[in-house]
Amino acid sequence: MCPLLFVTVSVIILYPVDSIWPSIIPPPPKLDYHEWWGPEENTTQDTSIRPFRVHFNESMIKDLRTRLTHHRPFTPPLEGIGFQYGFNTDTLESWVQYWAQDYPFAERENYINKYPQFKTNIQGLDIHFVWVKPEVCGNKKVVPLLLLHGWPSSILEFYRAVPFLTTLSDGRDFVLELIIPSLPGFGYSDSAVRPGLGPVEIGVVLRNFMHRLGHQQFYIQGGDAGSIIGSIMATIFPKEVLGYHTNFGIVLDPKALILIAGMAVNPYLFMDPKLVHRLYPLTKTIEFLLEESGYFLIQATKPDTVGVGLTDSPSGLLAYILEKYSTSTNKEYRQLKDGGLTRKYTRDELIDILMIYWTSNCITTSMRLYAETTSKKELAFRTYETPTTVPTWVIQAEHELIYEPPNALRVKYHNLVNVTAIPYGGHFLALELPQVFSEDVLDAIKTFRGSRTAKIKL
Numbered sequence: 426m427c428p429l430l431f432v433t434v435s436v437i438i439l440y441p442v443d444s445i446w447p448s449i450i451p452p453p454p455k456l457d458y459h460e461w462w463g464p465e466e467n468t469t470q471d472t473s474i475r476p477f478r479v480h481f482n483e484s485m486i487k488d489l490r491t492r493l494t495h496h497r498p499f500t501p502p503l504e505g506i507g508f509q510y511g512f513n514t515d516t517l518e519s520w521v522q523y524w525a526q527d528y529p530f531a532e533r534e535n536y537i538n539k540y541p542q543f544k545t546n547i548q549g550l551d552i553h554f555v556w557v558k559p560e561v562c563g564n565k566k567v568v569p570l571l572l573l574h575g576w577p578s579s580i581l582e583f584y585r586a587v588p589f590l591t592t593l594s595d596g597r598d599f600v601l602e603l604i605i606p607s608l609p610g611f612g613y614s615d616s617a618v619r620p621g622l623g624p625v626e627i628g629v630v631l632r633n634f635m636h637r638l639g640h641q642q643f644y645i646q647g648g649d650a651g652s653i654i655g656s657i658m659a660t661i662f663p664k665e666v667l668g669y670h671t672n673f674g675i676v677l678d679p680k681a682l683i684l685i686a687g688m689a690v691n692p693y694l695f696m697d698p699k700l701v702h703r704l705y706p707l708t709k710t711i712e713f714l715l716e717e718s719g720y721f722l723i724q725a726t727k728p729d730t731v732g733v734g735l736t737d738s739p740s741g742l743l744a745y746i747l748e749k750y751s752t753s754t755n756k757e758y759r760q761l762k763d764g765g766l767t768r769k770y771t772r773d774e775l776i777d778i779l780m781i782y783w784t785s786n787c788i789t790t791s792m793r794l795y796a797e798t799t800s801k802k803e804l805a806f807r808t809y810e811t812p813t814t815v816p817t818w819v820i821q822a823e824h825e826l827i828y829e830p831p832n833a834l835r836v837k838y839h840n841l842v843n844v845t846a847i848p849y850g851g852h853f854l855a856l857e858l859p860q861v862f863s864e865d866v867l868d869a870i871k872t873f874r875g876s877r878t879a880k881i882k883l
């Protein structure tokens with residue numbers, strides 16, 4: 426997800442106008458904390474929490490194999506080309522073969538069911554989630570952490586990290602309880618039946634969801650779209666969100682963007698010289714964002730059209746989703762014929778993600794999130810320029826799609842506790858580097874809790 430470009434263009438045009446005539450800024454829309462997103466007919470709220478297991482049934486597998494085996498011949502890639510034009514179709518053929526013939530469906534079904542899963546209905550939507558409660562906690566405090574994935578991701582992004590996140594340590598007086606929902610419209614969570622479920626409204630759904638699980642106060646970790654939702658929750662529920670950790674620290678407040686533009690005069694004066702190359706020269710950054718954000722504008726405008734093909738063709742779905750896992754892990758992987766896909770992930774792990782999108786048939790509804798994120802109604806909340814006072818901690822991987830220096834982040838995050846810049850890693854950090862990711866999250870929560878000593882200990 427890289428909304429930077431879209432919003433940058435909008436704010437460059439709109440910001441001066443709004444500043445001159447502040448009266449034309451419409452008041453933010455009213456938030457309805459009980460807005461119903463399911464079918465209208467039945468507004469009886471079922472408050473139960475039901476166990477759930479993923480099942481790959483025979484008829485689904487048979488149909489999938491047929492589609493994979495009977496795809497039309499792919500158009501050969503151009504000579505000497507890796508992933509620069511998109512997913513390399515020579516490479517695609519071997520993935521499609523593997524998925525149809527060798528992917529161990531039963532074994533991977535067990536892997537996905539490795540952690541306990543549930544569903545509960547919030548505002549008319551069944552929310553599917555993984556819930557890992559610590560087994561042994563000794564005399565340690567159990568602390569809830571809501572983990573939010575993005576697009577094209579799923580609950581599986583956090584699977585490798587779960588053992589690290591739940592490890593007991595003498596250096597900490599707490600142990601984490603992990604709550605990992607599928608975002609509405611993703612995986613086995615329901616999708617809205619009418620327009621308007623953007624990140625702000627999803628933030629309300631997830632806050633009500635945490636209340637359902639008995640958590641009035643909790644910590645949040647998010648990347649990609651999960652960082653947008655997590656940041657909004659921290660902003661609109663500052664008494665409930667005790668700390669916000671993100672691996673995608675992006676501030677779209679026009680003041681931050683103007684600061685970044687101003688710093689271009691001589692960035693070495695204003696930021697860590699070792700990190701200057703991540704953002705400057707700005708033309709290089711903007712060029713990269715233009716090259717990689719075509720999908721963003723399609724999904725923000727016509728998700729249902731592109732969704733038709735992706736819903737019908739598993740090889741199309743594979744190319745569309747895994748291209749993102751290549752480029753977002755390391756932009757240099759675009760030079761490679763195999764997209765570097767198996768350098769950081771196994772084939773099975775990547776196909777697991779596709780299995781979630783395929784079996785739940787969620788590609789179209791997941792892409793609609795982009796349209797809801799950039800709608801006029803959603804932008805009118807102006808959460809991107811509302812200060813966030815909740816303690817915030819940002820980890821910045823070397824190959825993350827967008828980099829902003831700490832002084833730009835502080836424009837929005839008024840309580841920015843720490844910014845950890847690591848010289849490796851990419852966009853899907855929890856999946857790629859689960860231990861580095863987990864240790865940073867645990868450090869953050871330890872620090873958040875330390876600064877609250879005089880207040881309620883949670």
Ligand SMILES: *[C@@H]1O[C@H](CO)[C@@H](O)[C@H](O)[C@H]1NC(C)=O
Nearest residue numbers: 466467468469470471472546
């Ligand atoms: C309405 O929802 C409730 C709770 O989920 C369920 O018990 C009831 O059967 C539903 N009624 C209809 C008409 O679907």
Ligand SMILES: *[C@@H]1O[C@H](CO)[C@@H](O)[C@H](O)[C@H]1NC(C)=O
Nearest residue numbers: 480481482483484485784785
């Ligand atoms: C098999 O799984 C598919 C996809 O998850 C689902 O749509 C279908 O209803 C299932 N069929 C049976 C017979 O359970």
Ligand SMILES: *[C@@H]1O[C@H](CO)[C@@H](O)[C@H](O)[C@H]1NC(C)=O
Nearest residue numbers: 842843844845846865868872
């Ligand atoms: C910030 O993070 C770095 C790297 O993890 C760590 O060395 C440092 O102590 C942290 N600072 C604070 C204030 O916690």
